[in-house]
Amino acid sequence: MADLTLLEITAYALQILLIFIAIAIVLHKNNRTIIILIASFSLVVSALYVINNAPDVAIAEVAIGAAIIPLIYVISISRQREFIVLDRAMDDFIISDEEFTGYGYRLLKQFTDHYHLDLNICNDPMICQMEGPDQNVCERTNVDLIVSKDEKTGTYYLKGKESSLLMHKLEEMAADYSDIEVQTFKDVEFGE
């Protein structure tokens, strides 16, 4: 023990820390925590590179591992976990008095909670008034569900992609409501 210098002790401590971080990355369930752990893993590794006289590699590791990769993960995961609904109904089905109190919202909330997704309702007029059939709007804006209303019969239509497995569950849940109908359409093929 007496022969070890301070630098060597630091190196050993960092290596042990590295093992713990690696195990934590595997065991953790929360994606955002995992991103932070991956970034800290890269930081510890780059410190080890410096200790082992490789500053060039350390700079690359910091830039790629601790900055670029976590940022890309953050962007992709925050998008993956959202269920984006485009509200074209323009009445109190989802939003009434600037608050989410409509029974349509409660249904969608129950649905997204079942899959642990974040519900994101979008009623931006620019997108709602987009021309063309729902299928094309869905492809261009990448929303998951379009809510629209038939003015004559008062039926609300929930339209989503046929390929999305979530739609079957939504159909099941909407069966209790007589004025909600779930529809699916085919995806736009790549290259069309």
Add this chain to the structure above:
Amino acid sequence: MLSSVSRKLILIAAMAVVFGLFAASLIDLASLYNDATKDYFFEHGFEETGSNNLVTGILLDYRLFDSLFEAGILLVAVSGVIWVSKHDFADKNPNFMIDKYKTPDLFISFARLVYPLLLAFGLYIILNGHLSPGGGFQGGALAATAILILYFIDKNKETDIKRIVTIEKVLYLAIILVALLSLFTRSTAFTNFVAPAAGRQWQVVYLVTLNVLIGLKVAFGLWTIFTAFLKEGR
């Protein structure tokens, strides 16, 4: 048709052959691991490459041919990302994809503070690659991170990916051309086009040129990958 048992046996036999070859290569370790190259680089690297940072000297002089393919890998990766994310260049715009309401103000203010520092640090790493640790790739990655932060500061920023990719390709060709210049000046391809006899101050010209080109190429390449991810998002 082979039965599943005989297929497994063939797989096991193939793996045994591969491991046998691997084990055979480990017998003569002394000829594999020796200090000949290391000693040569230590002895002559400083004079022959004109670089104070021996890593840059090896990367841009002795092993330039390898470095060219390293830069090419990034180009291939960028094309792969674009192909997989099936873009319509004209159709989508990254500004739509970043959430305009959910980025915290604290993050935006902090990003404004960090952005110029990060960009300057990236350029410093690129330009100082022959003197201190770093070089084109590392500095380019840092500069690309700064550009990514820019998307969070300026939410209405629009990018013409097609132009970025074109610039990246042109830069890659320029790197290859600069690498080939030595064929005319020193009649050897893929080395410094300034002979060591001309003096260190002229050899540095080549190192800085190539570092800047590689840095810009890497920055543009990573920038394209970001935009692909941002667009893919929503």
